[in-house]
Amino acid sequence: MTYKANEQRMQDKIDTFSKFGDAGHGGITRYCFSEADIQARNEFKRRMEAIGAEFKTDDIGNMYATLKGSEPDLPNIVTGSHTDSVKNGGNYDGILGVMSAMEVLEAIHEQNIPHRHNITAMVWTNEEGSLYPPAMMSSGIVMNDYLPAEIKKNFIFENMMKSKSVIDNKTTFKEALDNSGFKGDKANRLNAKDYCANFELHIEQGPILEANNNDIGVVTCVLGMVNYRIKIYGVSDHAGTTPMKFRHDALYGAAKVLQYLHDELDKLDDELVYTTGEILCHPNVHTVIPDYVEFSIDARHEKEEVIKQVVEVIKNIPKEIVGCTTDYEVAWTRDTVYYDEELVSMVQESVDELGYSNQRINSGAGHDAQFVSYMVPTTMVFVPSKDGHSHCEPEFTSTKQCTQGASVLLNAILKRDAK
């Protein structure tokens, strides 16, 4: 049999949480441990305790609300996401995974659904890292010992506690955590012994489900990626006094290299995505020919062989172009993280049984689930993002779609519970 989440209750949660950090024009700004975030955290606690869930926090402020199962010695099944947002973000990124986790527990409670395992709704602290970088901070901390070396070198616990507010460049994450009232015991952290499965529901943050008219994305992996810095060295000269033939214009060089990258990368796999989002130009004065330009190139694909081809293209950037020299440097890489096949199947079966239109999809963005998956079997459920928007105020998923997602989550968790 299939169970369903309650659309009205989902709407109530969406309406309630959208007020915490309401920026006044349809979206929210809800930085980690801000007043708005504390409001959202208290609301999570209040609602979970109202249905008899046991509430606790760990030493990084991650919150766990657990409904006891009939066999409480079995490890917990956990589902959740984050309450914090980017600046002027929308009402769905992160918080929808929290609301869906609450909805799962509320539905189980209301419908008196039998379950053997403890089922935990969870909130990860500071997923966005918008105020206290980096992103996925607390899942990085908790899963630290399980992370691949390449990721781990970016996650040094001591450094992260010292992370300073990007606004005042003074307040540290540790201070905000200490003052939040949500700092608990390290022993309460999610761990490999006490947890057997993790599910995260999230908005897609892309246009694929909507374009294919599908309501649910059965997520199979988080895409592998490479992130390089491309550097172009020219010579700085006066814009008015240097004939064109004497120039070594690093910005024109950068435009040429960017075109080369597009030309070559477009020849590779159709599923490849690559982005130059950041460019630095020196001295960046309108009357001076630039002597140095650096830009980022971020490329993601499920298959390692395609990522390797991308790296080859980068390595083959012409060493000299329009009188400039070029260089590149790897910023970071991550391999594709495949989600747990058994859990993916349980999600797929649940969607099929519920009869929702769906497809397999990969996650191009990073999520806490991706870090958790190194320690505990994990998978994700995606719901559509209208026009593919996320991290902005127009971010939207209909309450019907949100509720369908929560229903999928509920049934998948119950399938895992029954195993």
Add this chain to the structure above:
Amino acid sequence: MTYKANEQRMQDKIDTFSKFGDAGHGGITRYCFSEADIQARNEFKRRMEAIGAEFKTDDIGNMYATLKGSEPDLPNIVTGSHTDSVKNGGNYDGILGVMSAMEVLEAIHEQNIPHRHNITAMVWTNEEGSLYPPAMMSSGIVMNDYLPAEIKKNFIFENMMKSKSVIDNKTTFKEALDNSGFKGDKANRLNAKDYCANFELHIEQGPILEANNNDIGVVTCVLGMVNYRIKIYGVSDHAGTTPMKFRHDALYGAAKVLQYLHDELDKLDDELVYTTGEILCHPNVHTVIPDYVEFSIDARHEKEEVIKQVVEVIKNIPKEIVGCTTDYEVAWTRDTVYYDEELVSMVQESVDELGYSNQRINSGAGHDAQFVSYMVPTTMVFVPSKDGHSHCEPEFTSTKQCTQGASVLLNAILKRDAK
């Protein structure tokens, strides 16, 4: 007969002034009214008073040192440049015109050269505008009533006095002027009645004289220019979740527009110079597809018809490119400023008589002389810039070349005096 400047005395001045603001690795930082600039100003005053020149300053701190002529009721002939520099600038830009002006007066004094007109060595305050923008501030103020409307709108006296230090964003130009000890009387300003000719010697700041193996540039004009802002509007989306075909990447659009500009502008006149020195990218985050990019395009040519062709190319930028829309906005324009033909001839005759290799040249950069020329007949003399460098520490002109330039200046001034 021809007169010559003294190479040893020039060397002494170069050595002395290079110490004021010495940055420790071959160049100087000598912001307007900084301690280093005050030192340079005092040295100018000391040397000029030592040869009996009358020293005065005007209300913007411009300095005038005058050797009386035999017919002191005739208007003055003036020559000079500026003592201030850019950050980590060289030992020649500006100050060489001041040292050459001093050398002219010192040579006249030492060699007892008869002259009818008063001859004034001059220092313009804050030509670079590096600490207190804009550049050419004080010549803009003094010549304000004579400037074309299009230039004038950028030169509002009251605003400029309020110009804030780019370092502390607090100290105003007016405060620095008041505290400098060099604020004098407005009545002392250079004016159309009391001055009949203006000469400015400057380093070329480009590679042309050196490439042609010429020691002197007989400057005929300051190039006309246009400066536009090019704008590309895209859509911001997540770098990991947005398939390539759904993208509206404003930075890729900018690269395409830049290439279009290079392709089309390269078809125009060989003498045209154009530069994109500044680029802004929003939000400039490596994981976000840029939704807005803006860049500058500065183009300079002597002939108005070529500048018009440039504007046509800009107007014909495709309105849509790689899914983005484009727009443009004029930032400013200036027409070519032709220097006084009679003074140009006097410079040419002087160079020829001295037997120095030379060529006609235009000035791609702006100088105080360009503003003065709207009020008083003006011309310029260029000496070579090694490797075309300027506004940087490797800036270099040999003392021999500097002295040749001062000799040309001396003889041209005497020709004007004799008229």
